[in-house]
Amino acid sequence: xxxxVLFTILIxxxxxxxxxxxxxxxxxxxxxxxxxxxxxxxxxxxxxxVMTLASFITFLLYKYILVPYEITFLRTISFxxxxxxxxxxxxxxxxxxTPGLYLSLGIFLPLITTNCAVLGVAVLNVNSGFVTxxxxxxxxxxxxxxxxxxxxxxxxxxxxxxxRLELAKIxxxxxxxxxxxxxxGLLALAFLGFAGMKx
Amino acid sequence: MNYWxxxxxxxxxxxxxxxxxIGMCPTLAVTTSVSNAxxxxxxxxxxxxxSNILVSMIKGFVPFHIRIPIFITIIASFVxxxxxxxxxxxxxxxxxxxxxxxxxxxxxxxxxxxxxFASKNCIVLSILxxxxxxxxxxLTLVVLSFFRETLGANKxxxxxxxxxxxxxxxxxxPPGAFITLGLMLxxxxxxxxxxxx
Numbered sequence: 446x447x448x449x450v451l452f453t454i455l456i457x458x459x460x461x462x463x464x465x466x467x468x469x470x471x472x473x474x475x476x477x478x479x480x481x482x483x484x485x486x487x488x489x490x491x492x493x494x495v496m497t498l499a500s501f502i503t504f505l506l507y508k509y510i511l512v513p514y515e516i517t518f519l520r521t522i523s524f525x526x527x528x529x530x531x532x533x534x535x536x537x538x539x540x541x542x543t544p545g546l547y548l549s550l551g552i553f554l555p556l557i558t559t560n561c562a563v564l565g566v567a568v569l570n571v572n573s574g575f576v577t578x579x580x581x582x583x584x585x586x587x588x589x590x591x592x593x594x595x596x597x598x599x600x601x602x603x604x605x606x607x608x609r610l611e612l613a614k615i616x617x618x619x620x621x622x623x624x625x626x627x628x629x630g631l632l633a634l635a636f637l638g639f640a641g642m643k644x
Numbered sequence: 645m646n647y648w649x650x651x652x653x654x655x656x657x658x659x660x661x662x663x664x665x666i667g668m669c670p671t672l673a674v675t676t677s678v679s680n681a682x683x684x685x686x687x688x689x690x691x692x693x694x695s696n697i698l699v700s701m702i703k704g705f706v707p708f709h710i711r712i713p714i715f716i717t718i719i720a721s722f723v724x725x726x727x728x729x730x731x732x733x734x735x736x737x738x739x740x741x742x743x744x745x746x747x748x749x750x751x752x753x754x755x756x757x758x759x760x761f762a763s764k765n766c767i768v769l770s771i772l773x774x775x776x777x778x779x780x781x782x783l784t785l786v787v788l789s790f791f792r793e794t795l796g797a798n799k800x801x802x803x804x805x806x807x808x809x810x811x812x813x814x815x816x817x818p819p820g821a822f823i824t825l826g827l828m829l830x831x832x833x834x835x836x837x838x839x840x841x
Binding site: 466467468469470471472473476518519520521522524525526529530559560561564565568569572617618619622623624625626627629630631633634636637 | 665666668669672712713716717720721723724727728743746747749750751752755814817818819820821822823825826827829830833834837
């Protein structure tokens with residue numbers, strides 16, 4: 446396998462198929478945690494970490510347990526349970542090992558369980574045929590990592606804009622969610638520009 | 645009148661999308677056409693009502709600390725039922741909704757209702773609550789998809805509206821979803837502030 450393939454997966458999940466702005470996954474944290482730049486960064490790092498780990502674990506689970514025993518219809522149930530317990534485990538490990546990191550990331554970890562981008566990347570890894578593909582495990586992990594980076598990028602862009610919007614004079618009826626959605630729409634329009642990219 | 649209140653609150657005053665702002669991902673992603681929106685709303689409402697019934701039935705003996713995993717497992721089971729049923733009987737819908745069928749599991753609306761309402765109330769109230777929330781969800785999705793399909797594809801239920809007109813394709817792409825929902829929320833705010841004046 447060439448390194449080029451991995452690079453293509455990475456670029457396409459970050460820019461062309463950005464999980465938030467082109468595939469519309471993980472919108473709840475995108476709208477909820479994008480008020481401040483530093484909390485957006487914390488959430489982004491936590492998501493990158495969990496997504497990479499979840500891609501790894503769910504790939505192994507699917508390929509070596511669900512497929513051999515022919516119980517692939519349990520995909521949704523098993524994936525969500527694995528992700529939920531994974532998040533819990535990561536939270537406990539971080540709390541024990543690096544309390545400093547826990548203080549900055551800790552509050553975001555429970556939110557990640559219901560972040561549909563994490564379950565989304567696990568299901569998409571299966572749907573894009575990585576299970577039977579050569580070096581599928583590495584491809585899945587790279588896709589999970591790229592998806593996390595793409596999520597963080599969108600979150601940071603949004604948080605930067607929203608911090609500036611705090612100072613702007615917005616009509617009263619547009620304040621809060623409406624202006625946030627319209628901003629997100631303009632960001633998504635900008636990201637459409639990547640759709641023509643050929644790699 | 646308590647029953648009637650629990651039923652109607654989801655439709656307007658506590659509308660899951662417009663007021664509470666939850667369940668955004670399916671709302672924005674599948675509203676490219678009215679029929680997709682209707683199927684999505686139907687699937688979500690089915691899961692919501694079924695999980696509400698079951699959660700309300702077992703509320704007495706669920707240990708407090710592990711209630712969330714139990715609720716998620718219940719919801720995921722119903723989502724699997726929906727997924728397999730749609731795959732078998734409506735393959736086109738299954739293909740169009742794609743990844744957003746398994747993602748009904750992480751729709752915050754369903755877990756939210758289980759945690760906030762069904763685990764504290766009786767079965768009849770939980771059914772009414774689920775039905776009301778489902779109808780509120782459905783109405784919002786239909787309105788959003790109506791604007792997106794007519795403007796973005798010049799179609800309604802797959803039929804061309806004005807022959808020879810070029811549609812504004814951006815409306816069925818992600819930006820159109822964000823902007824349309826933003827404008828809907830703005831219109832709602834204008835309506836509410838006019839009324840309270």
